[in-house]
Amino acid sequence: MSIVGAVVSLFVVGYGINAGYAVLSSVAILTFVMSFAIGLGPVPFVMIPEVSPFHAVSALSSIGLSLNWVINFFVGLVFLxxxxxxxxxxxxxxxxxxxxxxxxxxxxxxxxxxAYKK
Structure with a gap:
């Protein structure tokens, strides 16, 4: 449901910007953030402690967060x-x-x- 909410809200943001509906775009951005926060956002921080040894959790969490920041940086460079x-x-x-x-x-x-349904 998180992914569906995020995808739908991205399309609504695009429509709202193209049609000039600032309020619709603002609500869709909030919906995207909420959808991401309840689903995809915390996945790395929930999964890493479950699948890695105790002594590696801090290092793997740091790597995951750093990778997230680097990818967001490059997406930001490409956006405009x-x-x-x-x-x-x-x-x-x-x-x-x-x-x-x-x-x-x-x-x-x-x-x-x-891939993971198999």
Whole structure:
């Protein structure tokens, strides 16, 4: 349900930005944060202590958090150029980048669910 909420909210953010509905976009961003916080967000911090030896939990948690920060940094570097490329300079099309993020999350989640369902 967390992934579904995050994907839907990303598409709604994109629609809200393209249509000029600031309140809808704001509510969708809050919905994304809530969906992420109750599902995908804490997964590394819950899973690492369960699957690793006690003496490695701190180091693995640090690696997981560092990896998260590095990936977020590079996504941040790509965000504005990708938004500008997809919008073609039209301010009414700046929400298209959220469609790409939503589609990426949906495809990745589907692939992972299929891989781990076996």
């Amino acid at each position: 150029p990708l938004r500008n490329l997809l919008s073609g300079g039209d301010p009414q099309s700046e929400g298209r980048v959220f469609y790409v993020f939503g589609l990426t999350l949906a495809v990745t989640a589907t692939a992972l669910l299929r």
